[in-house]
Amino acid sequence: MKVELQNITKTFGQAIANDGVSLTVEAGSIHGLLGENGAGKSTLVKILSGFISRDEGLLLLDGKPVVVKTPEAAIAAGIGMLHQDPLDFPPLSVLDNFMVGKQSRRWLVSPREAARQFQELSTQFGFNLPLRETLGNLTVGERQQIEILRLISLGVNTLILDEPTTGVSASQKEALFAAAKKLAAAGKSVIFVSHKLEDVDLLCDRVTVMRQGRVVGSAEIPCPASQLVSLMFEKELAAPHKPAMTASSQTPVGLSLKNILVKDDRLEVSIPNLEIYQGEIIGLAGLEGSGQRLFTLLCAGLRSATAGQVEIQGVDLTHRPYRYYLRQGVGYLPADRLAEGLVRELSIQDHVTLRQGKDQFFINGRAMLQQTQAAISFFNIRGKPNSKVERLSGGNQQRTQLALLPKTLNLLLMEHPTRGLDIESSLWVWQQLVARCETGTTIIFTSADLDEIMQYSDRILVFSGGKVSAPIPVREITALQLGEAIGGKI
Numbered sequence: 001m002k003v004e005l006q007n008i009t010k011t012f013g014q015a016i017a018n019d020g021v022s023l024t025v026e027a028g029s030i031h032g033l034l035g036e037n038g039a040g041k042s043t044l045v046k047i048l049s050g051f052i053s054r055d056e057g058l059l060l061l062d063g064k065p066v067v068v069k070t071p072e073a074a075i076a077a078g079i080g081m082l083h084q085d086p087l088d089f090p091p092l093s094v095l096d097n098f099m100v101g102k103q104s105r106r107w108l109v110s111p112r113e114a115a116r117q118f119q120e121l122s123t124q125f126g127f128n129l130p131l132r133e134t135l136g137n138l139t140v141g142e143r144q145q146i147e148i149l150r151l152i153s154l155g156v157n158t159l160i161l162d163e164p165t166t167g168v169s170a171s172q173k174e175a176l177f178a179a180a181k182k183l184a185a186a187g188k189s190v191i192f193v194s195h196k197l198e199d200v201d202l203l204c205d206r207v208t209v210m211r212q213g214r215v216v217g218s219a220e221i222p223c224p225a226s227q228l229v230s231l232m233f234e235k236e237l238a239a240p241h242k243p244a245m246t247a248s249s250q251t252p253v254g255l256s257l258k259n260i261l262v263k264d265d266r267l268e269v270s271i272p273n274l275e276i277y278q279g280e281i282i283g284l285a286g287l288e289g290s291g292q293r294l295f296t297l298l299c300a301g302l303r304s305a306t307a308g309q310v311e312i313q314g315v316d317l318t319h320r321p322y323r324y325y326l327r328q329g330v331g332y333l334p335a336d337r338l339a340e341g342l343v344r345e346l347s348i349q350d351h352v353t354l355r356q357g358k359d360q361f362f363i364n365g366r367a368m369l370q371q372t373q374a375a376i377s378f379f380n381i382r383g384k385p386n387s388k389v390e391r392l393s394g395g396n397q398q399r400t401q402l403a404l405l406p407k408t409l410n411l412l413l414m415e416h417p418t419r420g421l422d423i424e425s426s427l428w429v430w431q432q433l434v435a436r437c438e439t440g441t442t443i444i445f446t447s448a449d450l451d452e453i454m455q456y457s458d459r460i461l462v463f464s465g466g467k468v469s470a471p472i473p474v475r476e477i478t479a480l481q482l483g484e485a486i487g488g489k490i
């Protein structure tokens with residue numbers, strides 16, 4: 001079945017998630033939808049699969065206009081989607097999950113018949129799944145496999161996979177890709193949503209690239225990585241430039257790393273000697289999962305080095321617990337504000353109280369309220385002291401996180417400091433950050449936005465598969481060269 005989306009537009013409040021997007025997926029092909037986080041990929045495929053409604057635009061299946069208002073309607077029309085966050089039922093068994101949706105079809109399917117179908121499809125796709133196990137005990141990769149089998153058994157002939165390789169093992173990824181290829185060979189289509197170039201390159205026949213809610217290009221695979229990277233990252237808007245700092249031998253060192261080796265179960269990052277100055281801004285560039293996070297966690301004191309030494313303003317903190325880093329003036333704002341930085345169900349005032357009251361037995365409610373109100377007005381947070389942080393917009397969550405940071409810091413680490421924020425909030429965030437640098441704080445930030453890296457960094461570290469470049473002064477590199485370095489040409 002040929003799938004065409006024409007001129008799809010979708011807004012969420014102020015944010016334009018899809019802005020006149022058109023996409024054609026030919027039957028029997030694997031079509032990549034590539035773009036950085038926030039590009040609008042999930043929104044587009046959720047519209048295609050009936051999970052959200054579009055504001056404008058048209059869906060054509062084999063040339064005929066079709067309206068799908070619900071996921072069930074989409075499945076009936078042949079379109080099924082494997083979500084970025086699984087929508088299955090962990091307390092139920094594998095078989096029960098497999099049977100979801102069958103009852104609402106024209107005829108009822110008995111568990112025995114369902115089990116038979118399940119085994120047949122599993123064998124066909126080379127999956128090995130325990131039928132009676134509780135789903136919650138399985139890995140993410142296995143749960144994906146079950147969902148794929150379920151969608152196929154419901155007659156889906158266009159399968160959407162939204163960021164399916166996050167959190168699955170290498171062998172599960174292989175099984176997934178093999179299954180996708182089998183589907184395409186059988187004449188079905190696969191839409192593969194990803195921000196990972198190498199996965200798109202491995203799997204897809206064609207790719208469409210999205211940036212900031214729009215389609216910015218498409219290409220046949222294979223296609224040079226640098227071309228895709230520049231499509232993913234380039235921006236028309238250039239914002240004002242922060243004057244680059246010129247360090248001399250007199251400039252005091254903020255962070256010093258000596259022959260570091262740091263690893264997790266997937267990646268090993270080694271960093272030769274590295275000195276970062278007080279007041280300096282360092283941008284960490286690279287595709288997601290290339291080692292930036294390990295580097296950040298190491299500097300935050302949240303992960304210990306296997307070898308080497310970490311010094312912050314001359315104090316050796318190697319293998320010290322996190323609280324020593326806090327005491328030494330290290331601040332860390334994680335990427336996922338609601339998963340790590342803030343507590344979903346708590347209010348802004350609760351957060352202010354938690355931060356202040358950690359060493360106190362009694363909490364002065366009135367003083368906390370006043371402090372919260374002061375923070376809300378200074379940081380221009382659109383919310384009330386009793387607003388739960390999960391109800392705030394991304395920009396206001398980020399403002400809240402910034403409000404909670406200690407007034408003075410030696411080292412501030414941030415992941416995607418402006419991701420999902422509107423332009424005004426982004427500029428505001430950077431004003432706060434630049435002001436901190438002027439008082440000597442060293443800032444290290446990760447960003448998927450090359451313009452942001454080029455604009456605010458004094459020096460850049462490029463990460464690629466755990467390899468780290470030497471620090472590159474921003475004056476000595478162009479955005480295009482940086483894009484190429486990210487694609488693996490360090």
Ligand SMILES: Nc1ncnc2c1ncn2[C@@H]1O[C@H](COP(=O)(O)OP(=O)(O)O)[C@@H](O)[C@H]1O
Pocket residue numbers: 012015016017035036037038039040041042043044420
């Ligand atoms: N339910 C929602 N409410 C508000 N904003 C949303 C919602 N879903 C997506 N957005 C916004 O739309 C933009 C595109 O998001 P998304 O489609 O999830 O991008 P991607 O999948 O490419 O990372 C982002 O700015 C995001 O914050």
Ligand SMILES: [Mg+2]
Pocket residue numbers: 038041042043084163
């Ligand atoms: Mg997404």
